[in-house]
Amino acid sequence: MSKNPEFVKFDKVDKSYDGKILVVKDLQLDIAEGEFITMLGPSGSGKTTCLMMLAGFETPTHGEILLDGNIISNIPPHKRGIGMVFQNYALFPHMTVYENLAFPLRVRKVEKDEIDKKVDKALSMVSLSGFETRMPAQLSGGQQQRVAVARALVFDPAVVLMDEPLGALDKNLRESMQYEIKHIHESIGVTVVYVTHDQSEALTMSNRIAVFNDGKVQQLSNPAELYEKPVNSFVAEFIGENNTFNGEVVDIDKDKCKVKLANSEILANPISVKSKGEKTTVSLRPERALINPTDKMDNMFTGKIEEVIYHGDHTRVRLNLLGSSEFILKVPNSTSNLELKVSQDINIGWNSTDARALDPK
Amino acid sequence: MSSETKQILTTDGIPLEVSLKKAEKKNKIKAFLLVAPLLLFLVITYIFPIGDMFMRSVDDRMVTNMLPKTFKAMEKWENLDELPPEEVYRGFYEDYKLLAENQQHGKLGQRLNKEKNGFNTITKKLFRQIKRKKIDESASLKEQINKLHKRWRDVEYWQAIKRTAPPYTASKYLKGMDMYFAADGSIAQVDEDRRIHRILWLRTLEIAFFVTLFCFFMGYPIAHLLATLPMKYSNLLMICVLLPFWTSLLVRTASWMILLQQQGIVNDFFVMTGLVADDNRPEMMYNKVGTYVAMTQILLPFMVLPLYSVMKTISPSLMRAGKSLGGTPFVAFWKVYFPLTIPGIGAGCLLVFILAIGYYITPALVGGASGTLISNQIAFHMKTTLDWSFASAMGLMLLTGVLVIYWIYNKLVGVDNIKLG
Numbered sequence: 001m002s003k004n005p006e007f008v009k010f011d012k013v014d015k016s017y018d019g020k021i022l023v024v025k026d027l028q029l030d031i032a033e034g035e036f037i038t039m040l041g042p043s044g045s046g047k048t049t050c051l052m053m054l055a056g057f058e059t060p061t062h063g064e065i066l067l068d069g070n071i072i073s074n075i076p077p078h079k080r081g082i083g084m085v086f087q088n089y090a091l092f093p094h095m096t097v098y099e100n101l102a103f104p105l106r107v108r109k110v111e112k113d114e115i116d117k118k119v120d121k122a123l124s125m126v127s128l129s130g131f132e133t134r135m136p137a138q139l140s141g142g143q144q145q146r147v148a149v150a151r152a153l154v155f156d157p158a159v160v161l162m163d164e165p166l167g168a169l170d171k172n173l174r175e176s177m178q179y180e181i182k183h184i185h186e187s188i189g190v191t192v193v194y195v196t197h198d199q200s201e202a203l204t205m206s207n208r209i210a211v212f213n214d215g216k217v218q219q220l221s222n223p224a225e226l227y228e229k230p231v232n233s234f235v236a237e238f239i240g241e242n243n244t245f246n247g248e249v250v251d252i253d254k255d256k257c258k259v260k261l262a263n264s265e266i267l268a269n270p271i272s273v274k275s276k277g278e279k280t281t282v283s284l285r286p287e288r289a290l291i292n293p294t295d296k297m298d299n300m301f302t303g304k305i306e307e308v309i310y311h312g313d314h315t316r317v318r319l320n321l322l323g324s325s326e327f328i329l330k331v332p333n334s335t336s337n338l339e340l341k342v343s344q345d346i347n348i349g350w351n352s353t354d355a356r357a358l359d360p361k
Numbered sequence: 362m363s364s365e366t367k368q369i370l371t372t373d374g375i376p377l378e379v380s381l382k383k384a385e386k387k388n389k390i391k392a393f394l395l396v397a398p399l400l401l402f403l404v405i406t407y408i409f410p411i412g413d414m415f416m417r418s419v420d421d422r423m424v425t426n427m428l429p430k431t432f433k434a435m436e437k438w439e440n441l442d443e444l445p446p447e448e449v450y451r452g453f454y455e456d457y458k459l460l461a462e463n464q465q466h467g468k469l470g471q472r473l474n475k476e477k478n479g480f481n482t483i484t485k486k487l488f489r490q491i492k493r494k495k496i497d498e499s500a501s502l503k504e505q506i507n508k509l510h511k512r513w514r515d516v517e518y519w520q521a522i523k524r525t526a527p528p529y530t531a532s533k534y535l536k537g538m539d540m541y542f543a544a545d546g547s548i549a550q551v552d553e554d555r556r557i558h559r560i561l562w563l564r565t566l567e568i569a570f571f572v573t574l575f576c577f578f579m580g581y582p583i584a585h586l587l588a589t590l591p592m593k594y595s596n597l598l599m600i601c602v603l604l605p606f607w608t609s610l611l612v613r614t615a616s617w618m619i620l621l622q623q624q625g626i627v628n629d630f631f632v633m634t635g636l637v638a639d640d641n642r643p644e645m646m647y648n649k650v651g652t653y654v655a656m657t658q659i660l661l662p663f664m665v666l667p668l669y670s671v672m673k674t675i676s677p678s679l680m681r682a683g684k685s686l687g688g689t690p691f692v693a694f695w696k697v698y699f700p701l702t703i704p705g706i707g708a709g710c711l712l713v714f715i716l717a718i719g720y721y722i723t724p725a726l727v728g729g730a731s732g733t734l735i736s737n738q739i740a741f742h743m744k745t746t747l748d749w750s751f752a753s754a755m756g757l758m759l760l761t762g763v764l765v766i767y768w769i770y771n772k773l774v775g776v777d778n779i780k781l782g
Contacts, residue, residue, distance in 0.1 A: 055685055077684040078693070090682035094700045103696070104686035155687065 004068065007033035007191055008054065008159060013063035015049050023049050025215040027063070031193065036185050038194045038202040041212030042238070047195050050212075051161050054193060056080050068158065078107075083152030083160040083190075087167055089144045091136040097123070097147050098132035104155040122150040125184060142173045149181065159191045166201065178204050199239050203227065211235050227285075232272060233358040236283040243289070243327050245282040246360065249273050256352055262323045267298050267352035272359045279360035286316075286330045288354040297349035303327060305344050315340065321348060411760070418533050418754035424525040427469050428456045432526045438519075445519050450503040453522070454496070457484070461491050477521035483510045533754035538562075558738070558755075565735040568652055568724075569717035573664075575657040576713045577706065580664035584705070587665070588672035599669075606662050614723045617655040621646040621727065647729025655723045660716055664709040671705030707774045715763050735759060 008031035015024040024046040031037050039047035052058040054065060056077030064071050072080055083104075092100050101119040110118070123129050126146035136144055145165060152160050162181075166174045182205045185192050196202055202209045203223040211218045211226065211234075219226060219235045230236035233244070245266060251258035257270040259282055268282045290297070303321030314330050317340055321327040329348070331340065340346075369377040425432065430452035438445040460466040466488050473480035486509050490496055496505055507514045524542060535541055535548060539556040543549040550556070583602065587595050605613055620626050628642045637643060645651055675698065683693030721736040728737070735755065742752040 055681075057681055057684075076690075077681070078687050078689050080685075081687070082685060084682065084685040086678045086682055088676060088678060090676065090678040092679060092682070092697055103683070103688070107686065107688045107692055151686065161685075 003033040005032045006030045006066070007035075007068055008193070009066040010050070010054075011064045011066060013050075013053065013060045013065060015046070015053060015058065016061045022061075023215050024053075024060075027215075027217065029210060029217060029220070031191060034189045034191055036182070036192045036194065036205060036207045038196060038206040038209045039212055040196060040199060040202040040209050040238075043197060045212040046215040047197075047210075047212040048163060051163055051193060051195050054159070055082055055084050055161055081155075081157050083155065083157035085145075085148045085152045085160065085162040085165045087164045089136075089148040089165075091144055091147055091151070093136050095136075096132065097128070097134050097136070097139070100136065100147060101151050101154050104151065108155060118154055122154040125153070125188075126150045126180070141169055142177060145169065145177060146180075149184065153184070153188070153190065157190070159193060162192065162194045164196050165194075166196075166198075174201070175204075181205060203239070211238060213238070229271075230283065230356065230358070233281045233283060233361050236356065236358060237361075241286050241328060241330075243284045243286060244361070245284075245322065245324070245355075247280060247282065249276055249278045249280055249357065252276055257357055259357060264301075264322050266322070266355065268355040268357040269353050271356045273357045280357045281359065281361045282355050282357050284350060284355045286328045289327075289329055289348050289350040291329065291331065292347050293349035298352045299355065300347065300349040302345055302347050305340060305342050305346060308340050308342060319346070319348065411757075414753040414756055417750050418757055419529045419531065420750060421525065421530040421532075422528040424469065424472055424522075425528045427460055427465065428453065428522070430456050431522065435523055435526065438523070441520060441523075442516060444503070444507075444514065444516050447501060447503045449519070450501075450506055454498075454502050454506065457487060458491055461488050473522065473525070476525055477518060479512055480518065480521070483512045483518070486510055533751045534758065536751060537755045537758050558735075561733070561735045561738050564733075565718055568649065568656070568732075568734060569714050569720075571653060572656045572660060572717045573710050573714045575653065576661050576664040577710060579657070580661055580668055580709065581702075581706075583661075584665045584668035584672055587669045588675070589677070602662055602665050605658065610659065610722055613659055614655055614726045617651070617658070617723075618646060618727055621651055621654065646727050647732065649728075649732045651727035651729065652724045652732035652734075655727050656717060656720060659723060660713045663712045663716060667708035667712065668702065668705040671702050671708075675701050703774070707770065711767070711770055714766065718763060718766075719759060 008029075010027045010029040013024055013027040014022055016022050023044075027046075027050065029050075039050060041047045049058060053060050056072070056075065060073055064073055066072065067080070067082075092103065095103070098119055101122055102115050105115045105118060119132070120129070123131065126149055128143060128146050128150065131139070131143070131147075136147065139147065148165065149162075152162075165181075166177050169177060178201055181192075185205075194202075194205065203226075206223055208220060208222055209226050210220045213234050219231050221229075226235065227240055230239060236242050237244075245259065245261055247259040247261040247266075249257050249270070250260045250265065252270055252273065252275060255269065257268055257273060259266050259268050259280055266282065268280075273280045293300070301321055303319035305317055306320050306325055307318040309316040309318075312333070314332050317329040317331055318325070319327040319329060327348075371377055371380045373380075431449060432452075434448040434452035435445065438449055457466060457469070460469055466484065470481045470484040473484065487506065490509060496502070512518050524546065532542055537558050539551045539559045540548050541551060583598075587598055587602070590598065618625075622628070623642045623644060623646075625646075627645065628637075631637045632639050632642065645654070679697050679701070680693050683697040684690065688696065718734075719736050720734060721740060724732055724734045725737050725740070728734070736759070739752045739755050739759070742748045742755070
C-alpha cells in the first residue's frame with residue numbers, strides 16, 4: 001500500500017479574522033496518509049484555526065488546502081467527508097448513542113442493516129457495546145468521549161480531526177484515553193490531525209508533532225527529535241522542562257562552541273549560532289545534568305542547593321548554579337538515593353552535546 | 362434495609378429522623394413565613410375571586426328565596442303536563458303577596474320573564490289584583506288566578522317557575538354555548554341566527570392559533586439571530602425586541618390604529634407605491650386583519666424570550682458536528698438544532714396562545730365587529746348588560762379552556778419540557 005505523503009497539504013495558507021492580524025502565517029504543512037499528526041501550541045497560536053480551515057468551518061484568507069490532491073477550500077464542510085471530534089464532544093443530547101452514531105450514516109443514505117453493523121463495530125472499537133440506547137447525559141465524561149470518537153470514525157472518513165478532545169477529562173482517564181485513541185489509530189490506519197496544548201499528550205500519541213507559535217510552525221518532527229533536538233528556544237521551552245543560560249558566543253567550532261555567561265563560560269552544541277559575538281540561549285534538559293558524574297564530562301560546575309521538592313518517582317532539586325538560582329535537576333528516586341539537603345554544595349556535570357545553543361530569547 | 366436505617370440513633374440516643382426533623386423545623390417555619398405573604402396575596406387576589414366568580418355563575422337562589430311556599434307545594438305536583446294543584450296556586454299567591462308588600466315583586470317578574478317571555482305582564486296583573494284586594498283568599502285561588510290571564514292557564518308558565526326552583530343552575534354555562542334548558546328540562550340549541558357565542562369562541566381560538574403561528578414564524582429567526590450574534594449586536598437587538606414591552610399596551614394599540622386606518626401610513630404607502638388605487642384603500646382595521654397585526658406585534662416578545670433562552674444554551678459546535686458528519690445545513694438544522702429548541706417553542710407557543718385567548722384591549726380597539734374575541738363579550742356583559750353571572754360563567758369557561766389546553770400540551774409535549782428562561 002503506497003501511502004500518499006501529501007495526503008493533506010496546506011499550501012502557503014494565511015488566515016486573518018479581522019484583516020489586521022494574521023493568525024496563521026504562510027503555513028506550509030504536508031500530512032501523510034495514515035499519519036497521526038499533532039498540532040501543538042499555546043492558546044492563540046493558530047492551531048485550532050488550522051483545524052477549522054481543514055474541517056471547512058473557516059476559509060483560508062490566502063492559499064489552498066488540498067485533500068488527496070484536490071483543492072477543498074471551496075467545498076462546504078458536509079461534503080468534505082472529514083470526521084471531527086470536538087472539544088466538548090458535541091454529542092447530540094436528544095439522540096441515543098445509537099442515533100448519534102447512525103447520524104452520519106443516515107445522512108449518507110446507508111442501508112439500515114449496514115448502519116447497524118457499522119454502529120456495532122464502531123461501538124465495540126471503543127469498548128462501549130451495549131450502550132446503544134443510552135442518552136449522552138447518562139454517560140460519564142470518558143464514555144461520552146469514546147462515543148464522540150466512534151461517531152467521527154463510523155462513516156470511514158479519510159481524515160479525522162480532533163480538537164483538544166481530552167481537555168475535559170481528569171488526569172488518569174486522559175492518559176488511558178490517549179493510549180486508546182493511539183491504538184484505534186494504529187488498528188484502522190486513519191489519518192488523524194490532533195490539536196492540543198498538552199505536550200505530554202502530543203508526545204505520547206503522535207507520529208509527528210507540529211509545534212505552533214505565533215501563527216507559524218516552529219518545528220515539525222517526531223516526538224523524540226522534538227524533545228531531544230529542539231531547533232529553537234521556543235520549542236525547547238514549550239516541550240518538556242528546560243534549563244537556560246543566556247550568553248554570548250566567544251568561540252565556535254564545528255560541533256562545539258564556547259558561550260560566555262555573566263561570570264563564567266560553558267561549552268555548548270551550536271545549533272542556531274553561526275559566528276562569534278552572537279547572543280544565544282543555551283538549553284539543557286534537567287535529566288541530562290548529573291550529580292557527581294563518574295564519567296568525564298566537559299562541563300563541570302559546583303552549585304548550591306536552594307530547594308528540594310519530593311515528587312514521588314523523582315526529586316526535583318533547584319540549584320544556584322552559574323549565577324542563576326533557577327537551575328533544575330531531576331533526581332530519580334532509586335535505592336542509592338543521595339542525601340540532598342538545602343544549602344549543600346554539589347558537583348554538577350553535563351556533556352556539551354546536550355547543551356544546545358539556540359536563538360536568544 | 363429501610364428498617365435498619367430507621368434504627369439509627371444519634372449519640373444522645375434520639376432516633377436520627379426525629380433529630381433531623383427537629384433540626385430542620387426552624388428552617389421550615391422560616392421558609393413558610395417567607396412565602397406566607399405571597400400565599401396570602403394569591404388566596405385573596407386569585408383563589409378567592411375565582412371561587413366567588415364560580416358561585417356567582419351558578420347562583421340562582423333569588424327565586425328560590427322569593428317563592429319558598431310555592432316550591433314546597435310544587436313537591437306535590439306530580440303530573441307536570443297538567444296545571445298544578447290548588448296548593449301550588451295558594452303557595453304562589455302567598456309568596457307573591459309578601460313580595461308585593463315588600464316592593465320586591467318587580468324583581469321576580471323580571472327574573473321570571475328571562476325564564477319565559479310574558480311573565481312580566483301576568484305578574485303585574487296579579488299585583489294589581491292583590492293591591493285592589495280583589496282576590497278572595499277563602500275561595501279557590503286556582504280558579505281566580507287562571508281567570509286573570511290565559512297564560513296562567515298555560516302549563517308551560519308553571520313549568521318555568523318550577524325550573525327556577527333549584528338554588529344552583531348551569532343555565533349560564535349553556536347560554537355561553539348558545540344552548541338553554543327547554544321546557545321539559547332537556548338541553549336545546551338556540552336558533553341558528555342567534556348563535557353568537559359559539560362564533561365568538563371559535564373566532565377566539567382561530568385568532569389565538571394564528572397569532573401564535575405568526576409569532577412563531579417571526580420570532581424563531583429573531584431568537585436565533587439574538588442567540589448567535591456577538592454580544593454587542595445582540596444586546597441592541599434585544600432592546601429592540603423588548604422596547605415594545607416597555608411601552609404601554611394602549612399606546613401601542615393606538616399607534617397601530619394610526620398606522621392601519623384607511624387614511625393611515627400603511628395605506629398611504631401602498632397608494633404611493635401604486636399597489637392599490639387611492640379610492641380602493643383596503644380596510645386593515647376594525648376587522649380581523651387589524652387584530653392579527655396588532656396582537657402579533659404585541660405578543661411577539663413572549664415568543665422570542667423563551668426561544669432565545671433555550672437557543673442560548675445550544676452549543677454552536679452541535680451544528681458544526683452535524684455538518685462535519687455529512688449533514689447539509691438544512692439537515693443539521695432540522696435534525697439537530699430544531700429538536701433542541703422544542704422546549705422553547707412549547708413555552709413560547711403556550712404563553713402566546715394563552716395570552717391571546719384572553720386578550721381584550723387590542724381586539725376591542727382595532728378589532729371592530731369581526732375582530733373581537735370572547736373577552737370583549739365578557740366585558741360587554743360586565744359593563745353594559747350587567748349580567749355578571751353570565752360574565753362569570755364565560756370567564757370560567759375561558760379559564761377551563763386554558764386549563765384543558767395546558768393539559769393537552771402536557772400530554773403531548775410534557776410540561777417538564779417547557780423552558781421559560
